[in-house]
Amino acid sequence: MIITVILTVVLSLVWGSEVIHPPFQTGDCSMCHVKTKDGYSEALTVKVPDLCYMCHPRKDDKKVVHNPVKAGACTLCHDPHKSRTPKLLKADSLNELCLSCHPSIQRLMAKPNIHPPVKLMGCTACHDPHSENNELRLKMPKKEICFMCHPQIKDVRDNSPNKHSALLIREGCLNCHNPHGSDHPKYLKYAIPKDLCLSCHDKVMAREEDGKRIKNMAKHFAQNKDPHGPNQWGDCVMCHNPHGSENYRILKGSFPSGFYSSFSKDNYICFMCHDATPFTQKETTVTGFRNGKLSLHYIHVNKDKGITCRDCHDWHATNGLPHHLKEYTEFGKVKFPLNYTPTKNGGFCGPLCHPRRGYDRVKPVVNPR
Ligand code: HEC
Ligand code: HEC
Ligand code: HEC
Ligand code: HEC
Ligand code: HEC
Ligand code: HEC
Ligand code: HEC
Ligand code: HEC
Ligand code: HEC
Ligand code: HEC
Ligand code: HEC
Incomplete structure (x- = not known):
């Protein structure tokens, strides 16, 4: 008797506990099997x-x-x-x-x-x-099942002032995520976020709210061979929140939406990674964009009606010019050439907003007024 008990305990430790179907446990096989004269078949x-x-x-x-x-x-x-x-x-x-x-x-x-x-x-x-x-x-329905466990993303989807339609069209969350697993740590359908983004952004789109044009990003990257920083490693989500955001263009930080903007350090997501000093100090040597010590970043950007980075740089990708400088800038629907030419210690730009002017870090250029 004692031996049987010990054996059962040891066996159950080795094998784990067994689940026995209650009708089988009764020993009355006839609940399911046909009775024969010598037992059950x-x-x-x-x-x-x-x-x-x-x-x-x-x-x-x-x-x-x-x-x-x-x-x-x-x-x-x-x-x-x-x-x-x-x-x-x-x-x-x-x-x-x-x-x-x-x-x-x-x-x-x-x-x-x-x-x-x-x-x-x-x-x-x-x-x-x-x-x-x-x-x-x-x-739960396919478009809702994720919210069983991730209600906070539903909140972002539905209540962000700037929404991303990618969550609402077609398969919802499954446009971007694989529910089981993938090569990406957030279970994206592509190993690199950029490939995911460009799988939809390979055409001109219209914004849900106001019908405004959103450019064909795949074409932009194909035509511009020098991707900026995070885009070199395909990480669009360093700047954009894929689920929606309170900021312009579903960004993770602010960025002014117009050609001109009144300057504040907090308005630029760029300063998450770049030094803001050239924009807050008139005299500095921490930028290449200076005439002698005069920061031309400060001069252009830090005003009530300052111009924004977009007027000179393209932080998605550019083609050939150094420092991600653009060949053209847009004012409304008009395109102007910047005519930027680098020199050994500086560069020249314009005529555009002003006559052609130059800067030199060693021997400051005297420009026409
Ligand atoms: C594809 C495999 C599969 C088939 C076929 C299947 N089951 Fe199941 N069944 C499961 C799994 C897995 C569970 C445990 C579910 C859980 O833990 O959530 C389960 C649980 C159960 C349960 C206990 C829990 C409950 O849902 O009541 C019963 C009873 C049951 N099955 C009966 C049946 C019957 C009757 C059939 C045939 C009509 C059947 N199953 C066919 C996989 C299957
Ligand atoms: C004579 C009645 C009876 C028949 C026939 C029967 N079951 Fe059950 N079964 C039970 C009872 C009673 C339980 C325990 C209570 C419960 O979980 O519903 C059970 C439990 C189960 C469970 C759950 C076990 C667990 O771990 O919780 C599964 C699965 C199951 N039965 C599958 C089947 C399948 C498959 C068949 C057909 C081949 C079947 N049963 C036929 C009575 C029956
Ligand atoms: C809840 C219903 C049920 C009970 C009770 C039950 N059996 Fe079965 N038994 C089945 C089913 C269903 C199959 C067919 C299994 C299959 O298709 O794989 C089966 C198959 C068998 C087989 C064929 C070999 C195998 O394991 O597949 C034997 C032998 C057997 N049962 C013996 C018994 C004995 C002995 C009892 C009583 C102690 C018993 N069964 C109680 C449902 C039951
Ligand atoms: C049954 C609950 C459950 C469901 C349903 C579910 N998840 Fe999850 N998910 C989790 C748990 C638990 C974790 C790990 C804990 C965490 O990081 O939130 C997780 C983690 C994640 C992560 C990584 C989070 C991080 O910060 O690293 C992503 C992405 C994700 N889930 C996406 C989804 C998507 C998309 C769906 C819908 C297809 C979904 N989940 C449905 C439970 C669930
Ligand atoms: C446009 C593509 C896209 C869609 C659609 C999408 N996600 Fe994501 N999701 C991502 C990316 C990219 C990340 C990684 C973000 C990062 O690393 O900052 C992510 C991250 C997550 C995380 C990790 C935590 C976090 O906030 O970063 C969860 C959880 C998650 N997604 C759930 C969902 C759910 C639920 C849905 C549907 C409502 C959804 N996602 C729809 C692209 C998407
Ligand atoms: C977090 C929830 C979740 C879990 C856990 C889960 N699935 Fe899924 N599964 C889904 C969703 C959502 C889809 C739909 C995917 C789509 O349409 O893109 C799906 C689709 C499928 C499909 C059909 C489409 C395909 O991808 O082949 C199969 C088969 C499947 N799941 C099996 C499984 C198996 C097996 C497991 C366990 C190893 C599992 N699932 C665990 C949510 C889940
Ligand atoms: C005995 C084999 C078998 C087992 C075990 C089994 N499945 Fe299936 N399952 C099938 C077959 C056959 C189909 C229909 C063919 C297909 O779509 O793959 C199917 C279909 C599915 C589908 C729908 C796929 C689609 O594309 O429509 C899902 C989801 C799924 N099974 C999930 C599961 C889960 C979860 C389990 C474990 C609880 C499971 N299966 C266990 C055989 C099985
Ligand atoms: C499933 C398709 C799809 C995927 C994948 C996708 N998008 Fe979108 N995206 C859209 C659509 C449709 C719009 C335009 C409608 C809208 O959001 O108002 C859009 C709009 C945008 C906008 C402009 C939003 C605004 O409010 O101005 C940005 C920025 C954007 N997407 C970035 C991304 C990034 C970054 C990724 C990758 C993480 C991505 N998208 C992946 C479909 C997609
Ligand atoms: C360094 C931060 C940053 C990174 C990284 C970034 N973006 Fe952007 N993106 C922005 C800013 C800022 C805007 C607003 C531009 C404007 O309105 O001039 C924007 C705008 C957009 C728009 C709207 C374009 C339009 O026509 O209005 C799309 C689509 C977009 N980004 C997709 C992407 C994709 C895809 C990637 C990755 C390959 C990416 N972004 C990486 C900062 C970034
Ligand atoms: C008027 C045009 C213009 C504007 C507006 C502008 N930049 Fe520049 N930026 C330049 C030029 C020209 C250079 C190249 C300087 C050189 O010769 O090294 C440059 C260089 C840079 C560099 C490289 C490091 C350095 O300071 O030399 C960074 C980073 C940079 N800009 C960021 C920004 C950011 C962020 C904004 C908006 C807050 C901005 N720029 C606005 C013209 C501009
Ligand atoms: C997530 C970090 C990150 C953010 C945010 C970011 N950058 Fe950059 N940026 C980098 C990295 C890394 C490099 C160096 C690689 C390269 O030149 O592309 C760089 C380089 C640059 C350069 C060229 C610098 C040089 O010395 O030539 C300019 C110009 C620039 N960024 C402008 C911007 C602007 C404008 C913004 C805001 C819209 C911005 N960046 C936001 C990471 C970032």
Whole structure:
């Protein structure tokens, strides 16, 4: 007696606890098997799945039924007698069961980044194994399922003053994310955010709110071979919040929207990475854009009606000129050439807003008024 108890304890430690189907545990096999004169045959009194439905509610009564359930093949997944896996599953774990029939998801599991609920909670965190009213037997409609666990992104999507339509069109969150896992740490569909962004931004678009034109970024990058800083490594989301933002152009910080702007250090997302000194101090040597010590960055930008970085630079990409300087600037619908020419210790620019003028860091240029 004592030996049996010890053996059971040891075995259950080694094997884990066993789940025994209550009708099997009764030892009365005739609940399911046909009685013969010397015991029971393997033949069933009622065939599966109707046998199971004698005691369990139907599993195929919602709109989208899993194929093996539709086929009545309950015992492909469940052992009718006992199992070491909860819910009498015929595999060592829930996920192993699912993956055994879904090689495409099995291959995904080799990716370096797996969405935590897939591993921690298992496939049934989102999919019902039997039947459900939503596409793919998801526990919520496809466009809503993420909000079961990420309500804060719903808040950003719906309540940001500047919205990104990418979250609302077609497949919603799934336009950009893979729910299972991917090469990117935020489970993006592309390893590099830039490739993701350009998969939609490969045409001119119109803004949802005001119909304003948004340029074809893929074309812009194809035509301009010198990408700026973060764009060299494809990281558009250093500056943009992909879900929406309170700032102009869904930026993660402010940036003025017009040709002119009254200067404040806090208005420029650029200073997240660049030194603001040349813009706040009239005399400095920490910028190349100076005539002697006079900071021309300060002169141009730091005013009530200062001009903004966009009038001289393009921080997405430029083509050939140093310092991401543009060949042309736009004033409304008109395009002007900047005519920038670098020299050994400075450069020349214009005529545009003023006659052609120059700067030199060593021997300051005396410009016409
Ligand atoms: C809840 C219903 C149920 C009960 C109770 C039950 N069985 Fe089964 N049994 C089945 C089903 C269903 C199958 C067919 C399994 C399959 O298709 O894989 C089966 C298959 C079998 C088989 C064939 C081999 C195998 O394991 O697939 C044997 C032997 C068997 N049962 C023995 C028993 C004995 C002995 C008892 C009583 C101690 C018993 N069963 C109780 C449902 C039951
Ligand atoms: C594709 C595999 C698969 C098939 C086929 C399948 N099941 Fe299941 N079943 C599961 C999984 C996985 C769970 C555990 C769900 C969980 O933990 O959320 C489960 C849970 C259950 C449960 C316990 C929890 C509940 O939902 O009531 C019952 C009862 C059940 N299944 C009955 C059936 C019956 C009856 C059939 C055949 C009509 C069937 N299953 C077919 C995978 C399957
Ligand atoms: C004679 C009644 C009876 C029949 C027939 C029957 N079951 Fe059950 N089953 C039960 C009872 C009772 C439980 C325990 C209560 C519960 O979880 O609903 C149970 C529990 C289960 C569970 C959950 C086990 C767990 O770990 O929680 C699964 C899965 C299951 N049954 C599958 C099946 C399948 C598949 C069939 C058909 C092959 C079947 N049952 C046939 C009575 C039955
Ligand atoms: C016995 C094999 C088998 C098992 C085990 C199995 N499935 Fe399936 N599943 C299928 C088949 C067959 C289909 C229909 C063909 C297809 O679309 O792949 C399907 C379809 C699906 C679909 C819909 C695919 C689509 O593109 O429409 C999802 C989602 C799914 N299964 C999830 C699961 C989950 C989650 C589990 C584990 C609880 C699981 N499957 C376990 C066989 C299985
Ligand atoms: C966090 C929720 C979630 C979890 C957990 C989850 N899925 Fe999915 N699954 C989805 C969503 C959402 C889709 C729809 C994807 C789409 O349409 O782009 C999907 C699609 C699928 C599809 C069909 C389309 C395809 O990509 O082949 C299968 C099969 C599938 N899942 C199986 C599984 C399996 C197996 C597991 C467990 C290893 C699992 N899922 C875990 C949410 C989830
Ligand atoms: C069942 C709950 C659940 C569902 C449903 C779910 N997630 Fe998650 N997700 C988590 C958990 C848990 C984490 C890890 C904790 C965290 O970082 O929030 C996570 C993490 C993430 C992360 C990484 C977060 C970070 O800061 O690194 C992304 C991206 C993500 N989920 C996207 C999605 C998308 C897209 C969907 C819808 C297809 C979705 N999730 C549905 C539970 C869920
Ligand atoms: C336009 C593509 C795109 C869409 C659509 C999208 N995301 Fe993201 N998501 C991203 C990118 C890119 C990141 C990484 C952001 C970063 O690193 O700053 C991200 C990050 C996340 C994170 C990590 C935490 C965070 O705030 O950075 C979660 C959670 C998340 N997304 C959930 C969702 C949910 C839920 C939806 C649907 C409402 C959704 N995403 C729609 C591109 C997208
Ligand atoms: C699924 C398609 C899709 C993807 C992927 C996508 N976008 Fe968009 N994006 C749009 C659409 C449609 C608009 C125009 C409508 C709107 O948002 O008002 C837009 C608008 C924008 C705008 C202008 C927003 C405004 O309010 O002025 C910016 C900036 C932007 N996207 C950046 C990005 C970045 C960065 C990525 C990559 C993380 C990205 N987009 C990925 C579809 C997409
Ligand atoms: C250094 C910060 C920064 C990075 C990195 C960045 N952007 Fe931008 N982006 C901006 C700013 C600032 C604006 C506002 C430009 C304006 O209105 O002149 C903008 C505007 C946009 C617009 C709207 C264009 C229009 O015609 O109004 C799109 C689309 C866009 N960015 C996509 C991207 C994509 C795709 C990437 C990655 C390849 C990216 N951005 C990387 C700062 C950045
Ligand atoms: C009037 C045109 C003009 C405006 C407006 C302008 N820049 Fe410049 N910027 C230049 C020129 C010209 C250079 C090249 C200086 C040189 O010869 O090295 C430059 C160089 C730079 C450099 C390289 C480091 C340095 O200071 O030499 C950075 C960073 C920079 N600008 C950022 C900005 C930012 C951020 C803004 C807006 C807040 C801005 N610029 C506005 C013309 C301009
Ligand atoms: C996330 C960090 C980051 C932000 C934000 C950022 N930059 Fe840069 N920037 C860099 C890096 C890294 C480089 C160096 C690589 C290169 O030249 O492209 C750089 C280089 C530059 C240069 C050329 C410097 C030189 O010495 O030639 C200019 C001009 C410039 N940035 C302008 C801007 C403007 C304008 C903004 C705001 C719209 C901005 N940057 C925002 C990271 C950033």
